[in-house]
Amino acid sequence: MKLTRILTISAALIAIAIPTSALAGKGKGKGKKAKSPLKQASAAALSAHDKNADGVITGDEIVALRADFAAAKTGPLAALDVNTDGTLDDNEIAAIHKGKGKHGKGKGGKKGGKKNKNV
Secondary structure, three states: OHHHHHHHHHHHHHHHHHHHHHHHOOOOOOOOOOOOHHHHHHHHHHHHHOOOOOOEOOOHHHHHHHHHHHHOOOOHHHHHOOOOOOOOOHHHHHOOEOOOOHHHOOHHHOOOOOOOOOO
């Protein structure tokens, strides 16, 4: 009886330990898409230049962002220049928002949020 109980408990512990150890061996970020250079640059620009933390680059923040871009056009902010004209225009700056990338699209690449079907 004691042997059966010990074997049952051991089997249960092994069953729990195997999936946990199998998951531990997986590399970081597997199954997830890597951020595009544009999204990385947008996130960096937002965190560095959005001084009032409203999620949008506006006013003096735009001036500072353009100055930083001009100082290093091939630097980390280069991906923000989508049309590659050597300047950051208003549309390129407007696309820098939390969770958004090129053309103001949100998660999943679709414009807008969920629509209420009951309306």
